Amino acid sequence: MPIRLAERNPRVPKDRLLAELVPPPRFADVSFESYRPDPAQPSQGEAVEVLRDFAGHLNRPVRKKGLFRKAGEPSGPGGVYLDGGYGVGKTHLLASLFHAAPGPKLFATFVELTHLVGALGFHDAVAALSSYQLVCVDEFELDDPGDTVLVSTLLRNLRDEGVRLAATSNTLPGKLGEGRFATADFMREIQGLAASFESVRIDGEDYRHRGLPKAPDAWPLDEVRERAGKPGASLDHFVDLTRHLADVHPSKYGALLDGVEVVCLEDVRTVEDQAVALRLVVLADRMYDRDLPVVASGVTFDEMFAAPLLEGGYRKKYFRAISRLDALAREGAGLSE
Structure with missing residues:
Protein backbone atom coordinates (compact mmCIF):
# COMPACT_ATOMS: atom_id res chain seq x y z
CA MET A 1 0.00 0.00 0.00
CA PRO A 2 1.33 3.45 -0.84
CA ILE A 3 2.00 5.99 1.89
CA ARG A 4 -0.82 8.52 2.35
CA LEU A 5 0.60 11.89 3.32
CA ALA A 6 -2.94 13.14 3.99
CA GLU A 7 -3.28 10.56 6.76
CA ARG A 8 -0.11 11.62 8.58
CA ASN A 9 0.18 14.17 11.36
CA PRO A 10 3.60 13.60 12.88
CA ARG A 11 4.62 14.74 16.32
CA VAL A 12 8.01 16.36 16.09
CA PRO A 13 9.91 16.96 19.35
CA LYS A 14 11.68 20.27 19.86
CA ASP A 15 15.08 18.59 19.67
CA ARG A 16 14.35 17.31 16.17
CA LEU A 17 13.02 20.66 14.99
CA LEU A 18 16.29 22.26 16.05
CA ALA A 19 18.53 19.43 14.83
CA GLU A 20 17.11 19.66 11.31
CA LEU A 21 17.98 23.35 10.97
CA VAL A 22 21.20 22.85 9.03
CA PRO A 23 22.14 23.70 5.42
CA PRO A 24 20.10 21.65 2.91
CA PRO A 25 21.80 18.66 1.25
CA ARG A 26 22.95 20.61 -1.80
CA PHE A 27 25.00 22.84 0.53
CA ALA A 28 25.98 20.10 2.98
CA ASP A 29 29.60 19.92 1.82
CA VAL A 30 30.37 23.45 0.64
CA SER A 31 33.26 25.43 2.08
CA PHE A 32 35.16 28.64 1.59
CA GLU A 33 37.64 26.57 -0.45
CA SER A 34 34.92 25.32 -2.82
CA TYR A 35 33.67 28.85 -3.51
CA ARG A 36 35.17 30.11 -6.76
CA PRO A 37 35.45 33.91 -6.71
CA ASP A 38 35.29 35.67 -10.06
CA PRO A 39 38.72 37.29 -10.62
CA ALA A 40 36.91 40.21 -12.27
CA GLN A 41 34.90 40.83 -9.08
CA PRO A 42 37.33 41.54 -6.20
CA SER A 43 34.47 41.84 -3.71
CA GLN A 44 33.84 38.10 -3.97
CA GLY A 45 37.31 37.19 -2.73
CA GLU A 46 37.11 39.95 -0.12
CA ALA A 47 33.82 38.51 1.16
CA VAL A 48 35.47 35.14 1.73
CA GLU A 49 38.21 36.76 3.84
CA VAL A 50 35.70 38.79 5.88
CA LEU A 51 33.70 35.65 6.62
CA ARG A 52 36.81 33.64 7.50
CA ASP A 53 37.73 36.35 9.98
CA PHE A 54 34.21 36.40 11.37
CA ALA A 55 34.29 32.62 11.85
CA GLY A 56 37.63 32.98 13.63
CA HIS A 57 36.07 35.32 16.21
CA LEU A 58 33.24 32.96 17.09
CA ASN A 59 35.16 31.28 19.91
CA ARG A 60 35.51 34.62 21.66
CA PRO A 61 32.58 35.35 23.95
CA VAL A 62 30.42 38.37 23.28
CA ARG A 63 29.63 40.28 26.46
CA LYS A 64 25.94 40.28 27.21
CA LYS A 65 24.13 43.45 28.09
CA GLY A 66 23.91 43.92 31.82
CA LEU A 67 25.37 45.40 34.96
CA PHE A 68 28.82 43.94 34.48
CA ARG A 69 29.50 45.28 31.00
CA LYS A 70 31.73 48.35 31.08
CA ALA A 71 30.89 51.35 28.98
CA GLY A 72 32.72 51.23 25.67
CA GLU A 73 33.89 47.65 26.21
CA PRO A 74 34.18 45.89 22.80
CA SER A 75 31.83 43.00 22.41
CA GLY A 76 33.31 41.51 19.26
CA PRO A 77 31.63 41.21 15.89
CA GLY A 78 27.90 40.72 16.30
CA GLY A 79 26.68 39.91 12.82
CA VAL A 80 27.35 39.88 9.09
CA TYR A 81 24.90 40.53 6.28
CA LEU A 82 25.72 39.16 2.83
CA ASP A 83 24.37 41.51 0.19
CA GLY A 84 24.44 40.81 -3.51
CA GLY A 85 22.46 40.12 -6.65
CA TYR A 86 21.39 36.77 -8.02
CA GLY A 87 23.92 34.05 -8.75
CA VAL A 88 26.84 35.40 -6.71
CA GLY A 89 26.84 32.58 -4.14
CA LYS A 90 25.36 34.18 -1.02
CA THR A 91 23.84 30.92 0.22
CA HIS A 92 27.06 29.04 -0.60
CA LEU A 93 29.03 31.50 1.52
CA LEU A 94 26.50 31.51 4.36
CA ALA A 95 26.58 27.71 4.47
CA SER A 96 30.39 27.79 4.34
CA LEU A 97 30.40 30.10 7.37
CA PHE A 98 28.10 27.66 9.15
CA HIS A 99 30.41 24.73 8.42
CA ALA A 100 33.50 26.67 9.54
CA ALA A 101 31.94 27.90 12.78
CA PRO A 102 32.15 26.13 16.12
CA GLY A 103 28.91 24.78 17.55
CA PRO A 104 26.28 24.90 18.72
CA LYS A 105 24.97 26.60 15.58
CA LEU A 106 21.84 26.82 13.46
CA PHE A 107 21.10 27.44 9.76
CA ALA A 108 17.53 28.25 8.75
CA THR A 109 15.69 30.02 6.03
CA PHE A 110 13.61 32.95 7.20
CA VAL A 111 10.45 30.85 6.70
CA GLU A 112 11.83 27.96 8.74
CA LEU A 113 12.69 30.35 11.55
CA THR A 114 9.17 31.81 11.64
CA HIS A 115 7.76 28.28 11.69
CA LEU A 116 10.06 27.37 14.58
CA VAL A 117 8.78 30.35 16.56
CA GLY A 118 5.21 29.32 15.74
CA ALA A 119 5.84 25.76 16.91
CA LEU A 120 7.71 26.62 20.12
CA GLY A 121 6.27 30.00 21.03
CA PHE A 122 8.37 33.16 21.10
CA HIS A 123 9.80 32.91 24.62
CA ASP A 124 10.62 29.20 24.30
CA ALA A 125 12.29 29.87 20.93
CA VAL A 126 14.48 32.56 22.50
CA ALA A 127 15.36 30.20 25.35
CA ALA A 128 16.14 27.33 22.95
CA LEU A 129 18.36 29.44 20.68
CA SER A 130 20.16 31.53 23.29
CA SER A 131 22.83 28.87 23.84
CA TYR A 132 23.86 28.90 20.18
CA GLN A 133 27.15 30.43 19.08
CA LEU A 134 25.83 31.32 15.63
CA VAL A 135 22.43 31.63 13.96
CA CYS A 136 22.42 31.88 10.15
CA VAL A 137 19.27 33.16 8.42
CA ASP A 138 19.08 32.66 4.67
CA GLU A 139 16.63 34.66 2.51
CA PHE A 140 15.52 37.14 5.16
CA GLU A 141 12.14 38.18 3.77
CA LEU A 142 11.79 41.91 3.36
CA ASP A 143 8.32 41.56 1.81
CA ASP A 144 6.42 40.29 4.87
CA PRO A 145 6.11 43.09 7.48
CA GLY A 146 4.56 40.94 10.22
CA ASP A 147 7.09 38.14 10.06
CA THR A 148 9.93 40.63 9.61
CA VAL A 149 9.07 42.27 12.94
CA LEU A 150 8.78 38.85 14.60
CA VAL A 151 12.16 37.62 13.40
CA SER A 152 13.88 40.97 13.99
CA THR A 153 12.65 40.90 17.61
CA LEU A 154 13.83 37.31 17.98
CA LEU A 155 17.28 38.15 16.62
CA ARG A 156 17.53 41.22 18.84
CA ASN A 157 16.84 39.04 21.88
CA LEU A 158 19.44 36.52 20.74
CA ARG A 159 21.99 39.26 20.12
CA ASP A 160 21.43 40.52 23.67
CA GLU A 161 22.24 36.99 24.84
CA GLY A 162 25.56 37.04 22.98
CA VAL A 163 24.56 34.98 19.92
CA ARG A 164 26.33 35.94 16.68
CA LEU A 165 24.15 36.36 13.61
CA ALA A 166 24.62 36.03 9.86
CA ALA A 167 22.03 36.68 7.17
CA THR A 168 21.23 37.08 3.51
CA SER A 169 18.00 38.65 2.25
CA ASN A 170 15.67 38.30 -0.66
CA THR A 171 14.66 41.04 -3.07
CA LEU A 172 11.58 43.17 -2.56
CA PRO A 173 8.65 42.17 -4.82
CA GLY A 174 8.83 45.20 -7.10
CA LYS A 175 12.54 44.69 -7.70
CA LEU A 176 12.63 41.10 -8.95
CA GLY A 177 15.17 40.52 -11.69
CA GLU A 178 17.05 43.74 -11.07
CA GLY A 179 19.89 42.10 -9.14
CA ARG A 180 19.76 45.06 -6.79
CA PHE A 181 21.55 45.45 -3.50
CA ALA A 182 19.30 45.56 -0.45
CA THR A 183 21.48 46.71 2.44
CA ALA A 184 19.41 49.81 3.17
CA ASP A 185 16.18 47.79 3.16
CA PHE A 186 17.64 45.11 5.42
CA MET A 187 19.15 47.54 7.91
CA ARG A 188 15.88 49.47 8.10
CA GLU A 189 13.83 46.35 8.78
CA ILE A 190 16.07 45.02 11.55
CA GLN A 191 16.06 48.47 13.18
CA GLY A 192 17.80 48.19 16.57
CA LEU A 193 20.02 45.38 15.29
CA ALA A 194 21.54 47.34 12.42
CA ALA A 195 24.53 48.58 14.41
CA SER A 196 25.51 44.96 15.15
CA PHE A 197 25.75 43.97 11.49
CA GLU A 198 28.61 44.45 9.09
CA SER A 199 27.40 44.52 5.50
CA VAL A 200 29.48 42.38 3.14
CA ARG A 201 28.79 43.39 -0.44
CA ILE A 202 29.24 40.71 -3.11
CA ASP A 203 29.30 42.04 -6.65
CA GLY A 204 28.87 39.80 -9.65
CA GLU A 205 27.02 39.07 -12.84
CA ASP A 206 23.31 39.75 -12.65
CA TYR A 207 21.46 36.60 -13.66
CA ARG A 208 18.18 38.30 -14.54
CA HIS A 209 14.97 36.39 -14.50
CA ARG A 210 14.71 34.58 -17.85
Missing part, protein backbone atom coordinates in the same frame (compact mmCIF):
# COMPACT_ATOMS: atom_id res chain seq x y z
CA GLY A 211 11.49 32.70 -17.28
CA LEU A 212 11.05 29.09 -16.35
CA PRO A 213 11.81 26.15 -18.61
CA LYS A 214 8.82 24.24 -19.94
CA ALA A 215 7.33 22.04 -17.27
CA PRO A 216 7.39 18.26 -17.85
CA ASP A 217 4.15 16.78 -19.12
CA ALA A 218 1.72 15.41 -16.54
CA TRP A 219 1.38 11.64 -16.20
CA PRO A 220 -1.78 9.73 -17.10
CA LEU A 221 -3.72 8.91 -13.91
CA ASP A 222 -3.41 5.12 -14.31
CA GLU A 223 0.38 5.42 -14.63
CA VAL A 224 0.57 7.58 -11.48
CA ARG A 225 -1.32 4.89 -9.57
CA GLU A 226 0.87 2.17 -11.04
CA ARG A 227 4.03 4.00 -9.98
CA ALA A 228 2.58 4.53 -6.51
CA GLY A 229 2.40 0.77 -6.08
CA LYS A 230 6.16 0.51 -5.75
CA PRO A 231 8.01 0.61 -2.40
CA GLY A 232 8.64 4.01 -0.85
CA ALA A 233 5.97 5.81 -2.88
CA SER A 234 3.27 8.07 -1.48
CA LEU A 235 -0.07 8.60 -3.20
CA ASP A 236 -2.56 11.39 -2.49
CA HIS A 237 -5.29 13.21 -4.32
CA PHE A 238 -4.15 16.81 -4.67
CA VAL A 239 -7.27 18.24 -3.02
CA ASP A 240 -7.02 15.86 -0.05
CA LEU A 241 -3.39 16.81 0.47
CA THR A 242 -3.98 20.57 0.29
CA ARG A 243 -6.80 20.29 2.84
CA HIS A 244 -4.65 18.19 5.14
CA LEU A 245 -1.76 20.65 5.05
CA ALA A 246 -4.00 23.20 6.75
CA ASP A 247 -4.15 20.91 9.80
CA VAL A 248 -0.39 20.24 10.03
CA HIS A 249 2.00 22.87 11.32
CA PRO A 250 4.48 23.80 8.53
CA SER A 251 7.38 22.96 10.85
CA LYS A 252 6.26 19.31 10.52
CA TYR A 253 6.15 19.17 6.72
CA GLY A 254 9.60 17.61 6.62
CA ALA A 255 8.57 14.86 9.02
CA LEU A 256 5.48 14.33 6.88
CA LEU A 257 7.84 13.02 4.21
CA ASP A 258 9.74 10.56 6.42
CA GLY A 259 10.33 7.29 4.57
CA VAL A 260 9.01 8.64 1.27
CA GLU A 261 11.13 8.07 -1.82
CA VAL A 262 8.70 9.21 -4.54
CA VAL A 263 5.72 11.59 -4.21
CA CYS A 264 2.74 10.63 -6.38
CA LEU A 265 -0.16 13.06 -6.80
CA GLU A 266 -3.52 12.64 -8.47
CA ASP A 267 -5.27 15.50 -10.24
CA VAL A 268 -3.05 18.50 -9.53
CA ARG A 269 -5.19 21.63 -9.92
CA THR A 270 -4.68 25.37 -10.27
CA VAL A 271 -4.71 27.03 -6.84
CA GLU A 272 -6.27 30.45 -6.36
CA ASP A 273 -6.27 30.71 -2.56
CA GLN A 274 -3.10 32.31 -1.24
CA ALA A 275 -3.08 30.44 2.08
CA VAL A 276 -3.26 27.11 0.25
CA ALA A 277 -0.58 28.23 -2.20
CA LEU A 278 1.86 29.30 0.51
CA ARG A 279 1.50 25.96 2.29
CA LEU A 280 2.30 24.21 -0.99
CA VAL A 281 5.41 26.38 -1.32
CA VAL A 282 6.66 25.13 2.05
CA LEU A 283 5.93 21.51 1.13
CA ALA A 284 7.72 21.97 -2.20
CA ASP A 285 10.78 23.31 -0.35
CA ARG A 286 10.86 20.29 1.98
CA MET A 287 10.48 17.92 -0.98
CA TYR A 288 13.27 19.71 -2.83
CA ASP A 289 15.54 19.57 0.22
CA ARG A 290 15.05 15.80 0.21
CA ASP A 291 15.38 15.49 -3.59
CA LEU A 292 12.12 13.51 -3.90
CA PRO A 293 10.99 12.75 -7.46
CA VAL A 294 7.38 13.73 -8.19
CA VAL A 295 4.93 11.83 -10.37
CA ALA A 296 1.65 13.70 -10.93
CA SER A 297 -1.47 13.84 -13.09
CA GLY A 298 -3.58 16.94 -13.71
CA VAL A 299 -2.20 20.35 -14.62
CA THR A 300 1.54 20.83 -14.94
CA PHE A 301 3.33 22.66 -12.15
CA ASP A 302 3.75 25.84 -14.17
CA GLU A 303 -0.07 26.06 -14.09
CA MET A 304 -0.49 25.20 -10.40
CA PHE A 305 -0.60 28.82 -9.17
CA ALA A 306 -3.28 31.13 -10.58
CA ALA A 307 -2.12 34.18 -12.55
CA PRO A 308 -3.09 36.72 -9.83
CA LEU A 309 -0.82 34.91 -7.36
CA LEU A 310 2.10 35.11 -9.79
CA GLU A 311 1.57 38.85 -10.04
CA GLY A 312 1.30 39.50 -6.30
CA GLY A 313 3.71 40.19 -3.48
CA TYR A 314 4.68 36.55 -2.97
CA ARG A 315 5.39 35.81 -6.60
CA LYS A 316 9.06 35.10 -5.96
CA LYS A 317 8.05 32.25 -3.65
CA TYR A 318 5.71 30.82 -6.28
CA PHE A 319 8.24 30.99 -9.10
CA ARG A 320 10.80 29.28 -6.87
CA ALA A 321 8.28 26.54 -6.01
CA ILE A 322 7.40 26.02 -9.69
CA SER A 323 11.07 25.77 -10.62
CA ARG A 324 11.75 23.28 -7.85
CA LEU A 325 8.68 21.15 -8.55
CA ASP A 326 9.52 21.11 -12.25
CA ALA A 327 12.99 19.82 -11.37
CA LEU A 328 11.50 17.08 -9.19
CA ALA A 329 8.97 16.25 -11.93
CA ARG A 330 11.85 15.79 -14.36
CA GLU A 331 13.36 13.31 -11.94
CA GLY A 332 9.97 11.64 -11.77
CA ALA A 333 9.83 11.44 -15.56
CA GLY A 334 13.17 9.66 -15.51
CA LEU A 335 11.65 6.88 -13.40
CA SER A 336 9.65 5.69 -16.41
CA GLU A 337 12.71 5.40 -18.61
